[in-house]
Amino acid sequence: MPSDPISITLVYEDILQRVVIEKIISTFFVEKYHISNYFPGRGFGWIKNNVNSFNLASAKATYVVIVDLDNDTCPSEKIRSWLDNPKNENLIFRIAVREIESWIVGDTQNFAKFLHIHENKLKTRVDGIADPKKYIFNLVSESNIKQLKGICPNPGARIGPNYNEKLVKFIFSSWEPSLAMSNSPSLKRSINRLNEYFPSYSEE
Amino acid sequence: MKITGISLKNWRNFKEAAFSIGDQIYIVGPNASGKSNLLDVFRFLHDISKEGGGLYSAIESRGGISKIRCLSARQYPEIEITVTLTDTSNNAQWVYSIGIGQEVRGYRKPKILHEFVSKDGKRLFSRPDKKDVDDPERLYQTFLEQINENAKFRDISRTFQAIRYLHLVPQVVRYPQYFSERKMPEDPYGQNFLELLAKTPERTRIARLTKILNILKVAVPNITNLTLHPDNFGHPHLQAIYSHWRPGAGKQNEDQFSDGTLRIIGMLWALLETKDNMLLLEEPELSLHPGIVKQLPDLMKKINKDLKTKIQSQILISTHSYELLSDKSISGDQVLMLLPDKEGTQIKTASGIKEVRDLLLAGMSVGDVVLPKVTPKDLFQKSLGEYI
Numbered sequence: 406m407p408s409d410p411i412s413i414t415l416v417y418e419d420i421l422q423r424v425v426i427e428k429i430i431s432t433f434f435v436e437k438y439h440i441s442n443y444f445p446g447r448g449f450g451w452i453k454n455n456v457n458s459f460n461l462a463s464a465k466a467t468y469v470v471i472v473d474l475d476n477d478t479c480p481s482e483k484i485r486s487w488l489d490n491p492k493n494e495n496l497i498f499r500i501a502v503r504e505i506e507s508w509i510v511g512d513t514q515n516f517a518k519f520l521h522i523h524e525n526k527l528k529t530r531v532d533g534i535a536d537p538k539k540y541i542f543n544l545v546s547e548s549n550i551k552q553l554k555g556i557c558p559n560p561g562a563r564i565g566p567n568y569n570e571k572l573v574k575f576i577f578s579s580w581e582p583s584l585a586m587s588n589s590p591s592l593k594r595s596i597n598r599l600n601e602y603f604p605s606y607s608e609e
Numbered sequence: 610m611k612i613t614g615i616s617l618k619n620w621r622n623f624k625e626a627a628f629s630i631g632d633q634i635y636i637v638g639p640n641a642s643g644k645s646n647l648l649d650v651f652r653f654l655h656d657i658s659k660e661g662g663g664l665y666s667a668i669e670s671r672g673g674i675s676k677i678r679c680l681s682a683r684q685y686p687e688i689e690i691t692v693t694l695t696d697t698s699n700n701a702q703w704v705y706s707i708g709i710g711q712e713v714r715g716y717r718k719p720k721i722l723h724e725f726v727s728k729d730g731k732r733l734f735s736r737p738d739k740k741d742v743d744d745p746e747r748l749y750q751t752f753l754e755q756i757n758e759n760a761k762f763r764d765i766s767r768t769f770q771a772i773r774y775l776h777l778v779p780q781v782v783r784y785p786q787y788f789s790e791r792k793m794p795e796d797p798y799g800q801n802f803l804e805l806l807a808k809t810p811e812r813t814r815i816a817r818l819t820k821i822l823n824i825l826k827v828a829v830p831n832i833t834n835l836t837l838h839p840d841n842f843g844h845p846h847l848q849a850i851y852s853h854w855r856p857g858a859g860k861q862n863e864d865q866f867s868d869g870t871l872r873i874i875g876m877l878w879a880l881l882e883t884k885d886n887m888l889l890l891e892e893p894e895l896s897l898h899p900g901i902v903k904q905l906p907d908l909m910k911k912i913n914k915d916l917k918t919k920i921q922s923q924i925l926i927s928t929h930s931y932e933l934l935s936d937k938s939i940s941g942d943q944v945l946m947l948l949p950d951k952e953g954t955q956i957k958t959a960s961g962i963k964e965v966r967d968l969l970l971a972g973m974s975v976g977d978v979v980l981p982k983v984t985p986k987d988l989f990q991k992s993l994g995e996y997i
Contacts, residue, residue, distance in 0.1 A: 414964065442964060444981050447931075451977075461971035466964055570992050 410439040411604055413497075416459060416470040418446045420569050422505045424576045426471055432582050434599060449473070456487050456498075463495040464607045469599075470496065473504040480591070495604050502591035506537035509576065510544075511585030511592060519575050520548040529588045538564065610694050610703070610768040611923060612651075612887060618689035619682040621646035624953035628945055632921040633909065635928055635939065635975070638947025638983050643954045644927035647947070648889045650690060651772050651925065653677075658769035659795075663754040664709070668719045670794075674711045681953040686710065687722050694765060697920060703728050705765050707751060720748040726762045733761050771886035777802065777875030779868040779896070799875055803863065806837050806878070807845035821877045824908070828901050829870055831859075847874070868896040880912040880924075887923040888913075894930035906936040934976030941969045946983050 417423045423443065430438050446452040449472055459468045477483045480500040484492060492498060501508055510516050511531040517524040526547065534540050542557045542565075555567030586593040616627035622643030636644045649671075656667035671677050678688055691706040708722040725735040734752065741747045752758035759766045777799040781788055785800045796802070806814060814837065822835040834850035846862045849870075853859035863871065876893055894902045913922045928934065934944070941960025948955045959979050960966050968978045 442982070443984075443986075444977075445984075455973055455977060458968055458971035458973045462964070462967040465967055570994070573992075 410437055411467055411602075412441040413438055413467045413469050414442040414444065414459075415440050416444040416446060416452060416455075416468060418449050418452060418472055419505075420445075421509070421572055421576070422471045422473075422501070424573050425505055425508055425580075425582075426469065428576050428580060429582050429596060429599065433596065438599070449475070453487055457489050460488055460490060460493050460496050463493040466606070467495045467602075467604050468497065470498045471505070472498075472500055474500050474502045474591075475504065495606065497598060497602060499595040499598065500591065501595075502532040502589070503534065504537045506541055506572075507531040507534055508582075508585055508589050508592045509572065509580060510534075510537065510541060511587075511589040512579075512581050513588060514584055515579040515581055516544075516575070519579055520544055520553065521550050522547050531585075531589045532591050610696050610764050612692055612768065613695050614693040615650065616689075616691045617650060619679040619686065620650055620688055620690065621677055621679060622947075622949070622954040623647070623956065624679045624681045626954075626956040628956055628958060630923065630925070631943060632913075632923055633906070633939075633943055634923075634925045635934060635944045636925065636947065637928060637934070637944060637979055638954070639949065639985050642947040642949045642983075644947060645891060647945075647956070648774065648891065648925060648927060651769075651887060651889055652774050654690070654692065654769040655772040655774075657751055657754050658766045660770075664719065664721070664751045665749060668709070674709070674717075674719050679953050681951075692765075694768060696764065701729055703762065703765060705753070705762070707753070718749060720745075721751060724751055724753075726752075726765065728762070768886070772889065773879065773883065773886065774889040774891075775799075775875065775879040776891040777872055777879075779866075779871040782871050782875065783864045783866070799871075802875060802878075803837075803845045803847065806847070807839075817878060817881045820881065821874055824877060825870065825873060828873060828898070829867075832870075833859075835874075869898065869901075872896050873901070877912070880909060883913060883922045883924070885920055885922055887925065890924060890926045892928055892930075893926060894928060894933050899932040902930050902932040903935065905933055906939055910938075929980075931976045931980055934979065935974045936976075937974045939975050941966055941975060941979075944975050944979055946979060948983065 415423060415426055417426070423445070427440065430440065452470065452472055456470060459470060462468065474480055474483060480502065483500060484498050508531070510527065513524050513527040513529060517527055522544065526544065528534060528540075531537070545553050545556045553571060555565045556571050557565045558568075559565070582592065582596065586596055612630055614627070614629040617623050618625055620626075623646075636647055638644050653667055653671070656662045656670065657664050668674060668677065674688070678686065688709045689706070691704065694703040694705070695701070696703065704725075704727045707724045709719055710722045711717050711719055721736060723736060726733045736752070737748060753766050753769070774795075774797050776797055782799040782802050788800055796805070809817070818835050818837070822832070825832050825835065831851045831853075832849050833852050834848075836848050837845050838848050839845055847866070849861050849866065851859035851861060866874075872895060876890065879888060879890075893905055909924055910921070913924065914920075926933075942958060944959035946957045946959055946962070948957060959975055960969065962982070965978050965982060969975065
């Protein structure tokens with residue numbers, strides 16, 4: 406392993422994806438990676454519009470792009486349909502099936518503790534959850550913890566007023582990717598990819 | 610004459626900075642990184658050179674040397690400003706440089722530590738000269754501000770004099786009577802905006818207002834007319850007509866205009882007025898719909914080209930706007946990134962940063978690439994609401 410960590414630029418759609426990647430790096434890859442730049446995407450449309458630029462630029466630097474699969478069927482199909490050229494080796498393009506929330510609830514043990522509900526109420530095959538946000542709202546409604554109610558949306562909204570805040574705190578303080586990856590193959594693949602990767606930059 | 614570059618030492622946020630200046634420069638950076646203070650160096654040169662100005666009042670109006678000297682300054686307490694200029698008629702290269710310090714005792718008045726002008730590499734003068742040594746009080750005044758002394762480089766003085774700053778505040782335009790009796794010199798906030806319009810020769814005024822109206826018609830639904838009218842006391846007022854189901858009912862004066870409408874009018878007026886000089890615009894995106902903001906770079910370019918001379922006047926724009934910077938015709942060379950650190954704020958040209966340059970070359974806009982770079986790291990991570 407080189408003595409200097411690999412400098413990466415993280416491109417993401419929303420804050421939860423960012424925090425999840427940071428937690429994965431701080432858990433497994435503290436010495437291997439350093440996030441030196443952030444690109445908070447303006448939604449997946451923005452990333453889709455710019456991913457070809459990141460692909461080009463990754464000839465000289467490492468880019469980690471994280472997006473949700475959402476309603477698409479196949480991750481590799483999604484990557485191919487977005488890229489005009491073959492994917493550069495240094496573009497680490499990861500797709501959460503279906504959404505980043507699936508990875509979060511994949512740590513059933515700690516998520517159950519967080520909500521103060523019994524672990525057997527949580528699904529283990531999280532990549533199969535069709536609407537992970539709705540799944541979280543349903544779990545929260547079973548919880549007796551009043552402070553967590555702000556996770557659930559008001560009528561007409563997509564997420565609750567405290568949704569990001571509460572989940573970001575959970576990820577930082579309690580979420581264990583090593584537990585979550587056993588329930589989410591898409592998370593496991595992503596961690597493996599980060600583990601195997603070494604940069605190969607083209608000469609200036 | 611065009612200002613082509615500037616270098617600074619110990620000016621406000623900037624311990625040391627240098628950059629070149631093209632026709633349109635966008636200044637980006639976090640809050641309090643020094644965007645306005647950077648624009649202020651050009652206002653300062655203007656204040657020294659303008660009629661009734663001078664070094665002393667330029668410094669006093671800013672609260673004295675201690676307010677304009679960089680907090681990080683230690684070893685070199687001298688404030689230094691060096692400007693390079695090009696004479697567009699004959700391509701002559703000019704340099705104006707000034708170093709300012711303070712008397713060590715007494716009233717601690719600001720004084721010139723050095724001042725020189727060079728043309729095509731040859732010094733026209735260099736101070737302190739022998740007369741300054743004989744009479745040190747001469748060092749309270751620049752040659753730039755003295756008609757007797759600046760004959761050989763008066764164009765530099767004129768170029769600085771012509772620099773204009775605008776940060777129109779709609780409330781001030783609407784209710785000038787509630788703001789201080791003593792008017793701000795040169796009216797940067799629009800307190801006398803209506804008087805300025807009234808003083809403009811009628812033909813010019815009508816031509817400009819017509820152009821402004823044509824643009825407003827696209828941006829502001831239902832507006833159909835824009836004119837200047839005196840009221841019963843002779844005070845000028847802008848009047849617009851908004852098409853309305855009741856004919857004749859849609860007349861409105863400037864005190865009923867929206868913030869956005871007033872800002873568009875003020876900005877367009879300033880742009881139309883700018884001819885072969887430098888305009889400093891502070892956050893032109895304020896109060897405007899993103900759809901309009903997106904088109905500002907193109908609009909500014911077109912308005913500012915003198916159709917006869919083909920000379921583009923220079924505009925320096927401070928901004929936080931993604932929409933403004935998403936115009937893909939803006940190059941990395943046109944964007945100055947202000948990056949605060951412990952030793953003051955660093956100024957970097959966007960194209961001077963490798964990863965920014967790579968992404969711009971790969972087809973992204975400066976808005977996409979540069980704005981995340983100047984966002985404070987904590988802002989990505991922390992929700993401000995947590996601190997309530």
